[in-house]
Amino acid sequence: MSTVVDKSQAGLTARQYHIGIAPGEVSSVALLPGDPFRVPFVAEFLTDVKEVAHNREHRTMTGWYKGRHITATSTGMGCPSTAIAVEELARVGVTSFIRVGSSAGLQPGIAPGDLLVSEGSFRNDGTTDAYVPKGFPALPDAELTLALTRHSTRLATEAGTRALAGISVSDDAFYAETPEWIDHLQRMGLLNVEMEASALFVVARLRGLRAGMVCACSSNLVDGASLYDEANTALKDGWMRSIEAALETAVELEL
Template sequence: MLQPHIQLDESLGIRCALLPGDPARVDRIASHLQEVQELAYNREFRSLRGTYRGVPVLALSTGIGGASAAIAVEELRHIGVTAMIRIGSCGALQKEIDLGDLIFACGAIRDDGASRAYADLRYPAVPDDGLLRCCQAAAAEQGWPFHTGLVRSHDSFYIDDQEEVSNRWSALGVLGADMETAALFTVGRLRGVRTASILNNVVLWGRDTAGSIGDYAGGEDRTALGEAREILVALEALYRMEEETR
């Protein structure tokens, strides 16, 4: 059945998906795929299909925030996708995390509205352990810097007490902040979908978020390199997962 938001159906027969936030990032994913085919573009949901080392892969943008990410997870599950990796950006909450470093989320603080709509806050937002290990192994093999730990998912970085909130979570050891990981993990776990989240750091700890994101959008070198690396890590992780299940 054609899904109302992503405008895709089960005839695709694809089990693996990459979920960028930005629709423009779909083009950068395409450059690493073979047999690329544009599929649909409705609202924030832009999609294409291709193959990576023989594995069919779907790329679907989710826009900004947990609400649209949750819609993507639900509708992708309806058409047969069973593994999803977010390839997004984040702001660092620790000083040792450099621009372009990758963060692999082993859990997410559910400071968003979307995940709360699904389950009590005592329900943990965690990735699929096997898929997370595949991400770590792929990055380690290339020698690329990465950090594994908790991230905080929230609904806005323009709140009046943003600095105070960030300092509090930083003191608790949280690595970075994004807006979608908690929803991805929560909905994915509830619906039996394997999920992981790779975040490219685009804001140094203590720096202005809006200005740094503007630099990233303009193609700042180190964050652009981080984006390319997270795409390749995600693709390699999905390939490894498929090899392990054969």
């Protein structure tokens, strides 16, 4: 008998190794910020909040929003930890995922705090290459994405900012993004760059799950801003609007 471990079958009904969650402890929909310290931002919208687990970069809280049971789990930075979070959350009962986080604009005029909804991700990462060949697209759920766009547009308009939808790119190496690479992405018409969506979309698609992403613009890489400042009021307000758009989508679609 082979003793080689089949990771697709190992620990399916147990408390998950990385996220520290067991079946029955979370809801069917999860909002996914990258930073564990942003999970409480989601909790600010919820009632009956519980902290379920905090292991490594994965912090999880649950609560209720307009009658829907909501989970928030941080993915950490990058596609490897995002793929792990999605795989393990799916094992404990999550069927829909909405990434809420920060992303840098790649087109002129995108301002900090603007909301950016992904209609697909250019896979410039290594993790998804382990799942699928290069030609496989990283696409979010269409109905979920349309709902995110509607709610993002309404909330942004009410706040006097903007919501934009387009194709994003998921890069692996934050400090390897040269001016030449950023210019190349801009000339391809890509809307924004972040580090997690391609893994979220690919894993969700392969596992028969629903996924989408709405991020707040943290900076604009073609208008001269290179790093964001977490004290920036516009960015914090954008995060909160992205979370509200995701929550309203979960309610509308009964995720």
